[in-house]
Amino acid sequence: MFSVSEEDHLKAIFKIAEKEKKAVSTNSIAAYMNTAPASVTDMLKKLADKDLIQYQKYKGVTLSPSGSKVAIQLIRKHRLWEVFLVEKLKFSWEEVHEIAEQLEHIQSDDLVLRLEKYLEFPKFDPHGDPIPNMDGKFTLRSQWSVAELLPGHTGIILGVREHDKSFLLYLNDMKIKLGTSIKVLQKTTYDQSLRILIDGRFENLITKNVAHQLLVKKV
Amino acid sequence: MFSVSEEDHLKAIFKIAEKEKKAVSTNSIAAYMNTAPASVTDMLKKLADKDLIQYQKYKGVTLSPSGSKVAIQLIRKHRLWEVFLVEKLKFSWEEVHEIAEQLEHIQSDDLVLRLEKYLEFPKFDPHGDPIPNMDGKFTLRSQWSVAELLPGHTGIILGVREHDKSFLLYLNDMKIKLGTSIKVLQKTTYDQSLRILIDGRFENLITKNVAHQLLVKKV
DNA sequence: AAAAATATTTAGGTTAGTCTAAATTTAATT
DNA sequence: AATTAAATTTAGACTAACCTAAATATTTTT
Numbered sequence: 001m002f003s004v005s006e007e008d009h010l011k012a013i014f015k016i017a018e019k020e021k022k023a024v025s026t027n028s029i030a031a032y033m034n035t036a037p038a039s040v041t042d043m044l045k046k047l048a049d050k051d052l053i054q055y056q057k058y059k060g061v062t063l064s065p066s067g068s069k070v071a072i073q074l075i076r077k078h079r080l081w082e083v084f085l086v087e088k089l090k091f092s093w094e095e096v097h098e099i100a101e102q103l104e105h106i107q108s109d110d111l112v113l114r115l116e117k118y119l120e121f122p123k124f125d126p127h128g129d130p131i132p133n134m135d136g137k138f139t140l141r142s143q144w145s146v147a148e149l150l151p152g153h154t155g156i157i158l159g160v161r162e163h164d165k166s167f168l169l170y171l172n173d174m175k176i177k178l179g180t181s182i183k184v185l186q187k188t189t190y191d192q193s194l195r196i197l198i199d200g201r202f203e204n205l206i207t208k209n210v211a212h213q214l215l216v217k218k219v
Numbered sequence: 220m221f222s223v224s225e226e227d228h229l230k231a232i233f234k235i236a237e238k239e240k241k242a243v244s245t246n247s248i249a250a251y252m253n254t255a256p257a258s259v260t261d262m263l264k265k266l267a268d269k270d271l272i273q274y275q276k277y278k279g280v281t282l283s284p285s286g287s288k289v290a291i292q293l294i295r296k297h298r299l300w301e302v303f304l305v306e307k308l309k310f311s312w313e314e315v316h317e318i319a320e321q322l323e324h325i326q327s328d329d330l331v332l333r334l335e336k337y338l339e340f341p342k343f344d345p346h347g348d349p350i351p352n353m354d355g356k357f358t359l360r361s362q363w364s365v366a367e368l369l370p371g372h373t374g375i376i377l378g379v380r381e382h383d384k385s386f387l388l389y390l391n392d393m394k395i396k397l398g399t400s401i402k403v404l405q406k407t408t409y410d411q412s413l414r415i416l417i418d419g420r421f422e423n424l425i426t427k428n429v430a431h432q433l434l435v436k437k438v
Numbered sequence: 439a440a441a442a443a444t445a446t447t448t449a450g451g452t453t454a455g456t457c458t459a460a461a462t463t464t465a466a467t468t
Numbered sequence: 469a470a471t472t473a474a475a476t477t478t479a480g481a482c483t484a485a486c487c488t489a490a491a492t493a494t495t496t497t498t
Contacts, residue, residue, distance in 0.1 A: 005485065026446055039486050041447055046484090058446060058493060089333040102325045108318050114308040224455065245476055258456055260477055265454090277463060277476060 004105050009043050014071035023060030072136040078104040079125035086126040093126045094168035128159015147211035154183040155216025162213040223324050228262050233290035242279030291355040297323040298344035305345040312345040313387035347378015366430035373402040374435025381432040
């Protein structure tokens with residue numbers, strides 16, 4: 001239906017729009033995709049012709065309903081494949097992104113439905129990101145970052161904001177994964193770094209930024 | 220490493236060479252791939268430059284050791300994914316080819332190894348074709364076509380030569396699948412069509428050609 | 439509000455992978 | 469062996485997806 005490059009651009013627009021509310025700029029897409037801005041402009045024209053985006057020269061883009069649908073289906077496929085890779089093939093959470101980037105472009109609606117059923121309809125992927133259902137609906141849940149927890153309070157890791165491989169390896173070293181309990185022992189007033197207790201066993205110091213990347217439910 | 224089109228051409232050459240012993244012709248590749256012969260010529264030049272084939276103008280091509288390796292690895296991935304689709308996702312054997320054609324191009328050696336392990340090292344795919352191991356070795360076994368069975372003798376279906384969807388659906392209708400027993404009741408001398416008994420329960424008439432496509436072990 | 443900086447688009451070019459039509463080589467037939 | 473037919477290659481062109489450099493629009497700063 002759509003080319004890999006078209007799909008990738010739509011996904012990039014979706015991801016960027018998720019964070020910043022305004023129209024998505026050409027340069028931000030280029031930065032996200034590691035391509036030249038001029039290449040993005042070319043693609044935006046094509047996507048606009050196909051009514052996948054709203055595009056006005058120099059004014060940035062927003063996804064149309066059909067463009068949004070394509071992006072969400074891609075994200076759905078990506079996350080379902082990540083669950084497969086981790087749950088079934090026993091990959092670690094930092095290894096699956098590149099492979100899922102390829103698998104998400106496999107075209108077969110039936111495949112996605114059967115995969116989802118086989119995985120028993122997971123609602124979140126191995127990084128804690130929600131998996132949209134067939135209709136593009138994401139499951140919502142209340143979650144806080146560890147940075148928001150008050151000293152003395154505990155949370156259970158639901159997910160991570162940062163997906164960088166080195167960050168995930170750092171968490172592995174600290175024995176932090178989905179389901180791990182994090183108790184905030186102390187917050188430094190100087191730089192807001194935190195002393196935490198991991199699974200009631202390991203004490204460690206994390207920066208404010210790291211705390212911001214860790215998403216938990218309060219217990 | 221290699222593009223999808225390069226891989227597809229190498230696989231086509233391998234498949235054609237499997238049947239016909241001589242050097243593979245440009246036209247046969249074009250026919251197999253549904254492309255113009257001129258496009259094949261272009262690609263052959265490229266593959267020859269990369270030492271993936273032996274190519275002399277007008278003389279046809281043969282795979283080099285490295286080209287052969289690429290082709291066999293593709294076939295390996297294709298067949299492993301087919302096993303996954305049928306065994307785990309419960310696709311029917313006539314539905315999996317197109318999806319596996321896409322999946323075979325996913326690049327990750329680790330993925331293939333883990334998939335193979337997850338599937339418990341299958342040696343044959345859902346059509347009974349052998350799955351080469353990591354080193355490119357195919358498992359051999361003695362097999363005959365039903366056309367070779369003498370009246371009164373029985374075989375167990377090991378695989379099919381023909382992979383066409385309509386043929387597989389025809390077998391479904393006749394309740395023939397891998398493991399099914401086939402007893403030859405009678406051979407017509409006129410056109411060598413056969414009356415067979417399927418799983419000791421259903422009697423049916425098949426043409427000589429159909430019998431030739433059905434591979435069995437003798438019992 | 440003008441100048442400077444930044445963002446974006448346009449213009450023109452490249453490569454991979456395809457095509458058709460014409461030219462050439464090889465194979466088959468008379 | 470010459471002619472015809474078939475197979476193959478060459479020549480030239482197209483599209484998708486990229487690029488760089490230059491031009492233009494927008495935003496920020498003085």
